[in-house]
Amino acid sequence: MGQIPLVTLTTDFGTADGYVGTMRGVILNIVPNAQLIDISHQISPQDVRQAAYVLYAAYAFFSPHTVHLVVVDPGVGSVRRSIALCTPVGCFVGPDNGVFSYVMAREPIEELVELTNPRYQLPVVGHTFHGRDVFAPAAAHLAAGVPITAFGPPIDDPITLPSPRLEITPGNAVGEVLHIDHFGNVITSIGLLAWCEEKDILLLDPVFKGIENGKRERLRFEARGATVAAAGREIAGVHRTFAQVECGQVLALVGSSGHLEIAVREGSAIQRLGLQLGDVVSLSV
Amino acid sequence: MGQIPLVTLTTDFGTADGYVGTMRGVILNIVPNAQLIDISHQISPQDVRQAAYVLYAAYAFFSPHTVHLVVVDPGVGSVRRSIALCTPVGCFVGPDNGVFSYVMAREPIEELVELTNPRYQLPVVGHTFHGRDVFAPAAAHLAAGVPITAFGPPIDDPITLPSPRLEITPGNAVGEVLHIDHFGNVITSIGLLAWCEEKDILLLDPVFKGIENGKRERLRFEARGATVAAAGREIAGVHRTFAQVECGQVLALVGSSGHLEIAVREGSAIQRLGLQLGDVVSLSV
Amino acid sequence: MGQIPLVTLTTDFGTADGYVGTMRGVILNIVPNAQLIDISHQISPQDVRQAAYVLYAAYAFFSPHTVHLVVVDPGVGSVRRSIALCTPVGCFVGPDNGVFSYVMAREPIEELVELTNPRYQLPVVGHTFHGRDVFAPAAAHLAAGVPITAFGPPIDDPITLPSPRLEITPGNAVGEVLHIDHFGNVITSIGLLAWCEEKDILLLDPVFKGIENGKRERLRFEARGATVAAAGREIAGVHRTFAQVECGQVLALVGSSGHLEIAVREGSAIQRLGLQLGDVVSLSV
Numbered sequence: 001m002g003q004i005p006l007v008t009l010t011t012d013f014g015t016a017d018g019y020v021g022t023m024r025g026v027i028l029n030i031v032p033n034a035q036l037i038d039i040s041h042q043i044s045p046q047d048v049r050q051a052a053y054v055l056y057a058a059y060a061f062f063s064p065h066t067v068h069l070v071v072v073d074p075g076v077g078s079v080r081r082s083i084a085l086c087t088p089v090g091c092f093v094g095p096d097n098g099v100f101s102y103v104m105a106r107e108p109i110e111e112l113v114e115l116t117n118p119r120y121q122l123p124v125v126g127h128t129f130h131g132r133d134v135f136a137p138a139a140a141h142l143a144a145g146v147p148i149t150a151f152g153p154p155i156d157d158p159i160t161l162p163s164p165r166l167e168i169t170p171g172n173a174v175g176e177v178l179h180i181d182h183f184g185n186v187i188t189s190i191g192l193l194a195w196c197e198e199k200d201i202l203l204l205d206p207v208f209k210g211i212e213n214g215k216r217e218r219l220r221f222e223a224r225g226a227t228v229a230a231a232g233r234e235i236a237g238v239h240r241t242f243a244q245v246e247c248g249q250v251l252a253l254v255g256s257s258g259h260l261e262i263a264v265r266e267g268s269a270i271q272r273l274g275l276q277l278g279d280v281v282s283l284s285v
Numbered sequence: 286m287g288q289i290p291l292v293t294l295t296t297d298f299g300t301a302d303g304y305v306g307t308m309r310g311v312i313l314n315i316v317p318n319a320q321l322i323d324i325s326h327q328i329s330p331q332d333v334r335q336a337a338y339v340l341y342a343a344y345a346f347f348s349p350h351t352v353h354l355v356v357v358d359p360g361v362g363s364v365r366r367s368i369a370l371c372t373p374v375g376c377f378v379g380p381d382n383g384v385f386s387y388v389m390a391r392e393p394i395e396e397l398v399e400l401t402n403p404r405y406q407l408p409v410v411g412h413t414f415h416g417r418d419v420f421a422p423a424a425a426h427l428a429a430g431v432p433i434t435a436f437g438p439p440i441d442d443p444i445t446l447p448s449p450r451l452e453i454t455p456g457n458a459v460g461e462v463l464h465i466d467h468f469g470n471v472i473t474s475i476g477l478l479a480w481c482e483e484k485d486i487l488l489l490d491p492v493f494k495g496i497e498n499g500k501r502e503r504l505r506f507e508a509r510g511a512t513v514a515a516a517g518r519e520i521a522g523v524h525r526t527f528a529q530v531e532c533g534q535v536l537a538l539v540g541s542s543g544h545l546e547i548a549v550r551e552g553s554a555i556q557r558l559g560l561q562l563g564d565v566v567s568l569s570v
Numbered sequence: 571m572g573q574i575p576l577v578t579l580t581t582d583f584g585t586a587d588g589y590v591g592t593m594r595g596v597i598l599n600i601v602p603n604a605q606l607i608d609i610s611h612q613i614s615p616q617d618v619r620q621a622a623y624v625l626y627a628a629y630a631f632f633s634p635h636t637v638h639l640v641v642v643d644p645g646v647g648s649v650r651r652s653i654a655l656c657t658p659v660g661c662f663v664g665p666d667n668g669v670f671s672y673v674m675a676r677e678p679i680e681e682l683v684e685l686t687n688p689r690y691q692l693p694v695v696g697h698t699f700h701g702r703d704v705f706a707p708a709a710a711h712l713a714a715g716v717p718i719t720a721f722g723p724p725i726d727d728p729i730t731l732p733s734p735r736l737e738i739t740p741g742n743a744v745g746e747v748l749h750i751d752h753f754g755n756v757i758t759s760i761g762l763l764a765w766c767e768e769k770d771i772l773l774l775d776p777v778f779k780g781i782e783n784g785k786r787e788r789l790r791f792e793a794r795g796a797t798v799a800a801a802g803r804e805i806a807g808v809h810r811t812f813a814q815v816e817c818g819q820v821l822a823l824v825g826s827s828g829h830l831e832i833a834v835r836e837g838s839a840i841q842r843l844g845l846q847l848g849d850v851v852s853l854s855v
Contacts, residue, residue: 004317008306014752015300015585016612018628019826021578024607025632032574032605032633035317037309042301045753046836058303061417062310063317074836077811127811129826132631182299183330241362241412256304256414266331266359289602293591300585320602322594327586343588346702347595348602467584468615526647526697541589541699551616551644 005034005143006066010055011131012043013071019129023071023136026122030140039068046074048099049161053179053187056102057257059090069139070094071131082115082134083158086148093139095130098161105163116152164189165280166206168219173204173283177230177275178259184268186230188281191259195240200224202238202254204283221285228252230262230281231273238283242266252283290319290428291351295340296416297328298356304414308356308421311407315425324353331359333384334446335562338464338472341387342542344375354424355379356416367400367419368443371433378424380415383446390448401437449474450565451491453504458489458568462515462560463544469553471515473566476544480525485509487523487539489568506570513537515547515566516558523568527551537568575604575713576636580625581701582613583641589699593641593706596692600710609638616644618669619731620847623749623757626672627827629660639709640664641701652685652704653728656718663709665700668731675733686722734759735850736776738789743774743853747800747845748829754838756800758851761829765810770794772808772824774853791855798822800832800851801843808853812836822853 007027013019024036039058043051051072059068073080073095081096087107092100093115115121115134120141125133138151165176166189175189194203204219223238239245239253242265250272255261260283263269275281292312298304305326312319324343328336336357344353358365358380366381372392377385378400400406400419405426410418423436450461451474460474479488489504508523524530524538527550535557540546545568548554560566577597583589590611597604609628613621621642629638643650643665651666657677662670663685685691685704690711695703708721735746736759745759764773774789793808809815809823812835820842825831830853833839845851 004313006313006317008310010303014612015608016610016624017749017751018580018609018624019752021607021609022628022631025578025628025636028576028605028607029631029633032576035313036607037306037313037321038300039303039306040301042299045838054301054303058307058310061307061314063314066310075813078813126824126826128823132826179302181302182304243360243363253413254411256411256417268330289598291598291602293595295588320598322591322598322606323585324588324591325586327584339586339588343592343595346592346599348599351595464587466587467589528645528648538698539696541696541702553615 003065005031006037006063007034007139007143008037008039008058008062008066008068009041010039010043010051010068011041011071012045012047012051013041013131015041019131022132023069026132026136027140030137031144034140034143037062043072046072048072048074048097050179051099052102052161055099056106059103062090064089066090067139067143068092069135070099071135072099073097073130076130077127081155082130082138083112083155084115084138084142084148084151085112085158086110091142091148093135093142095135096159098159100158101161104158104160111148112155112158113148114152114155117150120146120151166190168204168206171221171285173219173285175260175281175283177277177279177281180270180275180277184264184270185255186262186269186273186275186281187255187257188260188262190281190283191257193238193254193258193260195254202226219285226283226285228260228262228281228283231275231279233273235262288350290316291322291348292319292424292428293322293324293343293347293351293353294326295324295328295336295353296326296356297330297332297336298326298416300326304416307417311417311421312425315422316429319425319428322347328357331357333357333359333382335464336384337387337446340384341391344388347375349374351375352424352428353377354420355384356420357384358382358415361415362412366440367415367423368397368440369400369423369427369433369436370397370443371395376427376433378420378427380420381444383444385443386446389443389445396433397440397443398433399437399440402435405431405436451475453489453491456570458504458570460545460566460568462562462564462566465555465560465562469549469555470540471547471554471558471560471566472540472542473545473547475566475568476542478523478539478543478545480539487511504570510570512569513545513547513566514569516560516564518558520547573635575601576607576633577604577709577713578607578609578628578632578636578638579611580609580613580621580638581611581641582615582617582621583611583701585611589701592702593639596702596706597710600707601714604710604713613642616642618642618644618667620749621669622672622731625669626676629673632660634659636660637709637713638662639705640669641705642669643667643700646700647697651725652700652708653682653725654685654708654712654718654721655682655728656680661712661718663705663712665705666729668729670728671731674728674730681718682725682728683718684722684725687720690716690721736760738774738776741855743789743855745830745851745853747847747849747851750840750845750847754834754840755825756832756839756843756845756851757825757827758830758832760851760853761827763808763824763828763830765824766790772796789855795855797854798830798832798851799854801845801849803843805832
């Protein structure tokens with residue numbers, strides 16, 4: 001193929017202990033010319049949902065031949081399955097605990113298998129570090145061109161996370177805080193939002209259709225006239241960019257992942273508003 | 286050319302959210318064989334001056350064909366321009382907000398353009414993440430060999446930061462705290478300092494000549510007899526290395542970037558002395 | 571050879587200042603096609619012992635042609651030597667301060683030299699950043715295929731750390747806390763432990779034989795009947811995996827590096843038990 005194998009890594013390992021480096025060593029033993037790209041290693045320990053979001057916001061910007069390796073794995077050593085799946089925009093390897101739910105909500109699954117073939121695992125598989133012993137070798141072999149069907153039998157009942165809250169009624173969307181980023185921006189489950197060509201018109205086209213309770217009703221509204229309510233506060237309008245408000249001002253805007261965000265220009269919304277993951281945010285249009 | 290494209294990344298994104306990974310994905314879609322090197326992603330949010338210093342301390346150790354991508358961008362979505370510039374020792378891509386000031390103070394600019402050509406941006410450019418949509422594609426195409434003049438029109442009025450304080454009079458240099466590193470070493474604007482072949486003789490040859498108020502007066506002095514004053518304390522002599530003092534002792538020395546540093550051997554100067562960015566440091570020779 | 575040069579990096583530099591990026595630039599100037607893998611840059615400042623452990627837990631998962639570069643260097647600028655060594659499973663470059671002790675305890679040394687040849691250093695070597703000026707160039711040239719004997723004269727008296735505490739008597743092993751990882755797992759000096767094919771039988775085969783006071787007595791015991799004592803608490807049994815206990819429960823298990831660990835399922839042992847590095851942990855079988 002001539003194409004350079006590409007593997008991304010998303011874990012809750014942190015970067016202090018060498019666990020990530022060890023996984024990279026294992027991958028490069030199998031595909032020495034791979035490009036290895038960190039998505040994040042600062043997922044909160046065992047926080048499958050956070051990993052699902054961070055992966056969801058990033059995967060679409062990678063080449064379709066990319067293998068996305070995710071190891072956030074509270075169930076290591078239990079009966080939870082190890083899986084790999086391929087979609088038209090990339091393949092994914094990790095534990096069967098729902099971490100790929102948001103990807104599966106948006107992308108059709110071409111193949112989904114359980115990782116059972118010992119040929120694509122380290123010779124001795126321990127009980128505590130499947131990232132090194134099972135998932136890294138699988139991702140490497142998959143990136144090297146081994147067909148996904150070689151890794152184990154197909155399955156059709158992957159674990160999925162509950163859908164993030166998103167209730168859409170005429171003129172109104174009620175969601176929740178899905179993620180808080182490094183800058184203190186508050187990212188909500190109200191997405192995907194896209195600007196129409198027409199000035200000031202936004203289209204809401206929710207993504208989480210594939211998961212439990214998912215809705216797929218479109219909402220078309222004038223951004224300037226909308227109101228966002230969160231943390232007992234009302235924020236007027238949905239903006240295109242930080243620069244539309246003064247420094248230090250709270251605003252609602254369409255963030256880089258196409259979701260409604262609450263932010264403070266050159267400041268931290270989370271410090272200002274004190275929101276938490278799961279708190280309700282609503283958009284009235 | 287056969288040479289491997291090389292792109293460095295300096296941002297204030299942190300590494301928890303996948304923003305950096307996303308930019309890497311965008312770059313590798315354009316130049317799959319690029320080497321991607323992180324300079325830092327822990328610039329304080331929106332701190333253009335800190336980014337300018339961190340880049341300044343690092344760029345000279347990279348090959349001249351390197352593209353240095355910097356995204357510390359408080360003005361994203363405003364009218365601030367996006368720029369690229371090339372010097373004999375490397376090219377630079379980022380917002381026009383002064384982040385390249387310290388590089389421009391030291392290196393001649395061969396070309397400087399505004400990034401306006403949509404061909405070298407993502408198909409849909411959002412309003413909040415130009416690192417992904419504008420700067421990463423530009424850096425990738427530049428690293429891939431696209432001539433800088435293809436990106437947009439030349440400009441000659443880049444924004445520059447105020448020069449760091451540096452007043453040199455006979456026998457005296459007054460500067461400020463420019464950076465505090467991971468070890469708690471305090472790096473000052475008094476540089477470049479170089480040791481002469483002669484034992485104990487230092488040459489001060491200030492770098493920030495290209496920026497407002499910049500001076501370029503040389504100072505030649507005996508290191509052992511000099512005095513550094515900071516935080517109400519006098520430190521005797523400028524040393525070559527930590528090992529010249531006892532563990533735990535405060536010392537002044539010439540740091541790895543050629544600037545005067547205040548440090549504690551196997552300890553943290555910032556914890557001991559309580560200095561802050563911008564505090565005055567003087568060198569009497 | 572056709573093989574892709576591979577260099578790992580382990581430092582106490584953190585990732586905020588660009589020091590690591592600078593070293594990478596220096597390496598890629600010499601071997602532009604090298605794979606550069608971070609093991610850790612979050613070693614506590616000047617903590618040679620922690621670096622020794624982190625390297626020890628990772629190096630064996632890399633290809634034998636890998637060069638492991640370690641820069642935790644409290645003695646920079648002093649008379650401490652700079653060294654490189656090769657073993658059948660990889661080469662190592664760094665300061666002669668004991669940081670390779672745990673590797674040397676497990677692997678035979680084929681060559682060990684002092685880095686004195688200025689040809690493999692930067693043209694100007696400073697006194698404070700040998701990672702950039704001495705170690706990075708040496709690692710790069712070694713990875714590029716320069717024979718280790720070209721770097722300087724052989725030596726046979728490398729500095730070694732005191733052996734971690736490990737006293738084995740019939741039915742009993744007394745060790746200490748060697749490392750605390752990102753999850754709060756407590757890793758002890760009691761290793762290597764390996765599961766026999768027979769159910770529930772563990773074999774203790776201590777590794778630190780090459781260092782002062784090292785023992786190499788094997789201990790074979792029934793894991794379920796063993797007791798681990800630490801922090802005034804007794805923990806019943808040695809488990810294979812977290813999933814064998816309830817969420818939030820303290821357990822002892824064989825960790826991914828083959829050492830006895832104390833952990834909390836989906837929690838932090840260090841928060842729960844308050845252990846510190848060096849605290850005594852014993853295993854009664």
